[in-house]
Amino acid sequence: MEPDSEEMESEYESEEVEEDVPLMEPSKDAIYNAEGLHEKLEDIAWPKDIDWIQKLSIDVNLERDIDVNDDLAREMAFYTQALEGTRQAFGRLQSMAIPFLRPPDYYAEMVKSDSHMVKVKGKLLFEKKKLEEAEERRKAREAKRIAKEVQAEKLKERAKQKKHEIESVKKWRKQRQNGGTGGSKVDLDFGFEEGEGFERPKKMRPGVAPGDRSGGNARHAGKFGKGSGKGGKSREYRNTKFGHGGKKGLKRQNNAESANDIRGFNKGTAQANKKRKR
Amino acid sequence: MGKKRKQAEMEPHSTEKVEKEAPLRPQRTLLGWKEMSKNGEPLSSPVFRNKEKVLVTSSRRIIYRYRHLMLNIVSLLPHCKKDSKVESKASKGGTLNELVELRNCSCGLFFECRKQKDLYLWMAKCSNGPSVKFLVNAVHTMEELKLTGNHLKCSRPILTFSTNFDMKPHWQLLKEMITQIFGTPKDHKKTKPFYDHVFAFSILDDHIWFRNYQISVPHNEIDKVDRGGLDKMTLVEVGPRFCLNPIKIFGGSFGGQTLYENPLYISPNQIRALGKRKKAGKYAKKIKAKKKRKMHEESNPLEPDEFAGIWKE
Incomplete structure (x- = not known):
């Protein structure tokens, strides 16, 4: 009996419900000869x-x-x-x-053979192993989750620090404009001492188009553009696209960031696909 | 009731026997030791000796699962004889009775498989005792890997019955038959002198449920078996498992006058027919439901949604 069929019946069928009820009742004419049994x-x-x-x-x-x-x-x-x-x-x-x-030293034939008992033992071990593996997986998942949280926290922290630094620089500038040299009174906490301030990001330079092979040089002073004097916008663009400068292969290569970037991929679950379709 | 009185008189009797044993050896007879009463005289009644033998057979075209169950039962009963399959019970009790007699047995267990799915078990005391027909449900054989216990092959089982076996006459009769068939005779030649498994017969929901457990007592406790050792005892299930639904009890063996009929019994054929009938109306029901839904939708239409265009811009 499937539950759904039963459900259907109870929902829609009121006139022909449950024919099995009379059958479930004990039949009246069943023989019970107690004397004979005794x-x-x-x-x-x-x-x-x-x-x-x-x-x-x-x-x-x-x-x-x-x-x-x-x-x-x-x-x-x-x-x-x-x-x-x-x-x-x-x-x-x-x-x-x-x-x-x-007694423990009494050996005799058993109901189940040894080979069968080996199988039983194997099954038990297998089940134990399965449990352990599941546990391990669960732990790994948990650890990953925690690591993610920690990473997020770190990023936030970094953003906060950056903001703080920028702010402090602004403040310092304002102070300098207002009161000349701040001298010893101005508290300089840029963290230049730590050597963080002058580090250049190794990633793409800001303001450079993704297709720019010259790494942004062409825009400021393209070799062709200046020499010929002809340079229009289109020449400039073509220079950035086809001209010299910069390494050709680099823009096709993955860097650490783009390799981790999974925005271009499906999330994988069917659920997500369905949602997107809608 | 009877049990209590027996127990009361058992204990002094047995201790007395132990004391008496040392001074004078009891006489030997062909059948074993001659029993002594309390006065040292031989008892007037003849010595009881359990000489039950069980013939176990099956019908032809039994399926493997039930055949394995039968083999498991054969391995549990040292006092049984297994016979080859019998042509289905068309010729009924006659042949089976003959067969049992031919093999010198006093009881018969006949596994009858019908339609490759239903198993019926006949339990009969032969020549003129009663017989019972059961429907067997919920079969698990010993080969299943989840049943992890194991015990000595021919050791005698301890039989435990739930107390509701004494409630009604037919249960009483069944209990007596089960003790005679499933209990291993005391001095049977194949038995081993230890007790390491227990059969549980319980009546639940008007069915008899059978379980077989291994008794495992921790090893270091074996030498001194005091109460503490017994408290640490655990049971591990060995199998097989099955559930017997009594259908009828007959006066003769494999047939005869009906003494009892199970009023609640529905044959598996009927159950299957019922299921089919239930399934049969599926399409009609679906159509009906659709129609009903449509009517319902027409009769109370949806109100226009005021927030319908809210995300359009």
């Missing part, structure tokens, strides 16, 4: 006074109202029944002073 029981039963050791049977009270469909609860009930029964049985065996536990 008679048969008397017939086949062993004599009442036989030793318990012949039967080895124990009655254990099973707790009430166990949900049959709840696998865990059901199995637990059986387990407790068996365990309780075993306890009682062992108590009795002990009182009879019969050795009943198998």
Whole structure:
């Protein structure tokens, strides 16, 4: 029975609901011959006074109202029944002073063969390994997440510092304009001392078009442009595109930033694709 | 009730026996030791000896899963004999009874597979005892890797029954049959003298559930088995698992007068038919649902959305 079909039925079908209900009720005309059963029981039963050791049977009270469909609860009930029964049985065996536990050096044929038990062990090990691997993966993911956060924090920090520096430079300039030389009173904290200030960024220079092979030189003073005197805008542009200067290969190569840039790619999940389509 | 009284008289009896054993050896008979009563005289009643033998067979065209279940049961019962498959039960009880008698057995377990999916189990006390027909559900064989226990091959099982076996006459009868069939006779030649597994028979939801557990007691506790050692005892499931749904109890073996009929029993054929009937109306239902939806939409149309064009600019 599929849940959806059942659901459908309950939603839409009111006139022909549940034909199986009458079947689930106990049928009235079922035979129950209690006397006959008792008679048969008397017939086949062993004599009442036989030793318990012949039967080895124990009655254990099973707790009430166990949900049959709840696998865990059901199995637990059986387990407790068996365990309780075993306890009682062992108590009795002990009182009879019969050795009943198998000594560790007693080897005999088992119900399951050794090769089968090897398989069982392999399965257990495999499951353990799987669990461990999952755990490892989870940890790695967590670590990655944390690293990302840390990185973001760092970037923020850096931006903040930069802003602060620029501001301080501005302040210093203003002060110089206003009050001449600040002298010793002006607090210079550019961090020039640390050697950060004059570092040139190694990436692309600002203000240079991405296709510019001259690295921006042509715009200021193109060799051709100045020499011929003819230079119009188009010449300039063509110079930047085809002319000398700069390395040709570089603009095609990845640098550290562009390699990490995944904006050009799909995010990968189908969900994202769907969204984009919409 | 009977059990309690027995237990009460058992304990003094057994201790007495231990004390008596030393001075005078009991007489030997062909069948073992002659039992002594408390006065040292042989008991008047003949010595009880469990001589049950079980014939285990199956019908033809049994599928592998159920065949494995049968083989597992064979491996659990040292006192059973396995016979070759029997042609389906067309000729009914007669042949089976003959077969059981031919093999000198007193009980029969007959696994009947129908339609390559349903397994019925016949449990019968032969010649004139009662017989039961069960539907077998929820079969798990011993080969499954999630059942990790293992125990000695022919050791005697401890049988545990839930107390609701004593509630009704038919359960009582079933309990007696199960003890006789599944309990290994005490002095059977194949048995091993230790107890390392336990069968659990429980009635839940009017079904008999069978479980087989290995008893594992920690190794260093084996020498001194006091209460502490027993408390640390754990059980590991060995398998097989199955669930028996009694259908009918008959007076004779493999047939005869019906003594009990399960009022709640629905045959698997009926269940399947019901399922099919439920599925049959799927298309019609779909059409109906669509129509209904359409009507519903027409009868209460959507209001024009005031924010419809808000993102257009």
